[in-house]
Amino acid sequence: MINSFLSRVFQHRHFWRDATFSEIADLYASRTLRVAATHIGVGFTSVFLYKTGYNLVFIFGFWALIYLGKALLTPLAGLVVSRIGTARGTLISNVIYIPAMIALGFMAKLGMPSIITFAICMGISGAIYEICYYMEFSRVKNPEHAGKEIGYMNILEKITITTSPIIGGLIAFIFGLPVTMWIAGVLFVLSAIPLFKKTDKSDIRQRVNIKGFPWKIAFSSMMASSSLGFDIIATSITWGLFIVIFIFPDANNDIYVILGVLSSLTILVTITTSVLYGKIIDNSKGGTLLKIGASSNSLVHLFRIFSLTPAGAVGVNVINEAATTAQNMAFLRGVFDITDISGHRVMYLVFINIMNNLGAVLACLVFIICEMVLGGILGFQAFFIVAAIMILGVNIAHFPIYRR
Numbered sequence: 001m002i003n004s005f006l007s008r009v010f011q012h013r014h015f016w017r018d019a020t021f022s023e024i025a026d027l028y029a030s031r032t033l034r035v036a037a038t039h040i041g042v043g044f045t046s047v048f049l050y051k052t053g054y055n056l057v058f059i060f061g062f063w064a065l066i067y068l069g070k071a072l073l074t075p076l077a078g079l080v081v082s083r084i085g086t087a088r089g090t091l092i093s094n095v096i097y098i099p100a101m102i103a104l105g106f107m108a109k110l111g112m113p114s115i116i117t118f119a120i121c122m123g124i125s126g127a128i129y130e131i132c133y134y135m136e137f138s139r140v141k142n143p144e145h146a147g148k149e150i151g152y153m154n155i156l157e158k159i160t161i162t163t164s165p166i167i168g169g170l171i172a173f174i175f176g177l178p179v180t181m182w183i184a185g186v187l188f189v190l191s192a193i194p195l196f197k198k199t200d201k202s203d204i205r206q207r208v209n210i211k212g213f214p215w216k217i218a219f220s221s222m223m224a225s226s227s228l229g230f231d232i233i234a235t236s237i238t239w240g241l242f243i244v245i246f247i248f249p250d251a252n253n254d255i256y257v258i259l260g261v262l263s264s265l266t267i268l269v270t271i272t273t274s275v276l277y278g279k280i281i282d283n284s285k286g287g288t289l290l291k292i293g294a295s296s297n298s299l300v301h302l303f304r305i306f307s308l309t310p311a312g313a314v315g316v317n318v319i320n321e322a323a324t325t326a327q328n329m330a331f332l333r334g335v336f337d338i339t340d341i342s343g344h345r346v347m348y349l350v351f352i353n354i355m356n357n358l359g360a361v362l363a364c365l366v367f368i369i370c371e372m373v374l375g376g377i378l379g380f381q382a383f384f385i386v387a388a389i390m391i392l393g394v395n396i397a398h399f400p401i402y403r404r
Contacts, residue, residue, distance in 0.1 A: 045104060045118075046237050047244050052108055056241070056371050056379075062119065063237060064364035067229070069123035070130075071357035077127040078350035086136040093129040096121050101184050127353075134349045138339040150281070150329050150336075155274045159267060214342045220398045221334060222351045227294075227393035228331065229359025230366075234301060234387035235320060238367060242304065242380050247313055266321035273325045286330040287402030293326030294394040301388035305381045327394060334399030341400065363387070 049059050081089040100121035107114040171179055280289050300320045307316045335352060339345045366386050370379040 046241055048104070048107070049115075050241060050244065057368050059241070060237075060364040060367045060371070062115065063233070064361050064368075066119050066123045066126075067357045067360040067364065069119070070127045071354045071361065073124060073127040074131065074350050074353045074357065077131045078346045081128065081131045081135060082346045086132040086139075089128055089132040090136075093125045093132060096128070097125040100125065130353050131346070131349055134335070134339075134353070135345065138336045138345060138349070150278060150332055155271055159270070209344075210347060213344050213347055214338075217400055218338055218342060218348055218351065220396050221331075221338065222348075222355050224331070224394050224397035225352045225355040226359030226362070227391050228328070229356040229361075230363040230387060230390045230393075231297065231324070231359075232356075233360050233363035233367070234384065234391075235324065238363075238380065238383060238387075239304060239316075243313055246308060246377055246380070247310060266317050269318055269321045270325060273322050274329070277326050277329045281330055281333045284402070286333050287399065289326050290330035290334070290397065290402075291395050293323050293328075293330060294391055296323035297327055298388045298391050299323075301384045301391065304384045327391075331394065331397065334397060334401055337399060337401035359390075363390075 046059055046063070049062070050056070054062075077089075084092075098121075100118045103110075103114040103117035103121070107118070171183065277289060280286065297320065300316060300323050303316050303319070307313055335349075339348055342348050367379070367383045370382040370386070373379070374382055
């Protein structure tokens with residue numbers, strides 16, 4: 001149903017590739033369901049842990065271990081996906097994620113066993129899925145209009161991201177968080193189904209070896225990917241907890257709804273900027289867009305320090321959306337170009353994901369240090385200063401497509 005709807009909406013804009021549009025529509029549908037499942041449940045994990053009584057050092061140590069596990073598992077995930085294909089890999093990833101959602105639902109009752117189960121299943125699932133998604137998109141995209149297609153995917157993701165927390169928050173508020181997790185588990189299974197419709201098996205038995213790997217064109221983007229991983233922790237986990245602790249300190253279960261509403265206010269920015277940025281990227285201006293996006297995002301992290309009111313939080317979210325959309329879309333287009341010209345699609349994506357996860361680990365460790373040394377709001381503010389510096393590392397990426 002979802003991919004049929006997406007075909008009707010977007011296919012007239014993809015007239016140049018009617019033969020393969022159904023494949024990218026299936027990927028759109030699969031990604032939308034996966035993102036919905038993730039943000040209905042896991043989007044509240046850190047807040048749930050904090051509200052349950054776990055301190056910030058524990059929470060960030062918990063995420064550091066998950067991302068470290070993902071980094072270590074990514075090479076194995078790349079090998080597995082290259083052998084069985086992205087459809088089967090996505091299904092396996094989603095099935096493994098279900099115990100994580102169930103464990104999270106019982107976390108208040110079972111405590112540490114649930115947390116450990118969640119961390120293990122989420123780490124394995126995430127490592128497999130990230131390789132599957134990037135492999136599939138890089139395979140089915142249209143090289144001449146990839147910026148536009150990344151823009152469409154970004155719009156669908158952000159619509160899902162902004163609506164899912166509201167739905168999940170309302171369900172958690174009315175029925176309790178466990179019910180939210182169980183619903184998310186069902187969506188995880190459904191999200192793999194569209195990918196099984198494709199008949200092209202070119203994603204199976206991909207080349208996986210390091211011999212002849214094009215380090216010269218790939219190294220800078222691999223290192224820059226760590227800055228994006230750092231940014232993920234700063235923008236999602238750290239900022240979400242900052243809102244809970246310092247902007248809405250007296251909120252109870254309705255904090256889940258509040259967080260969902262705050263994130264939803266950026267949707268108009270997403271739709272407008274994604275279309276615009278897609279055109280800019282396809283007009284060979286992605287390199288400039290990447291630098292502007294990263295620099296703007298750096299300023300956003302500094303603005304977070306002074307945003308202690310609901311209005312300030314809304315303003316930061318809106319500006320951040322415009323900046324990160326520019327940064328991430330331009331970066332992703334460069335990554336997909338290297339996957340096409342490198343001859344090592346799987347290995348390059350493995351390295352990109354390893355560095356992304358290690359960047360997230362570094363962010364968690366930096367926050368732990370800030371919290372232990374300064375504590376309270378000063379710890380958060382110090383972390384955002386570091387984040388503002390770290391995100392500028394995205395600018396070291398030199399993508400061949402932006403030099404042509």
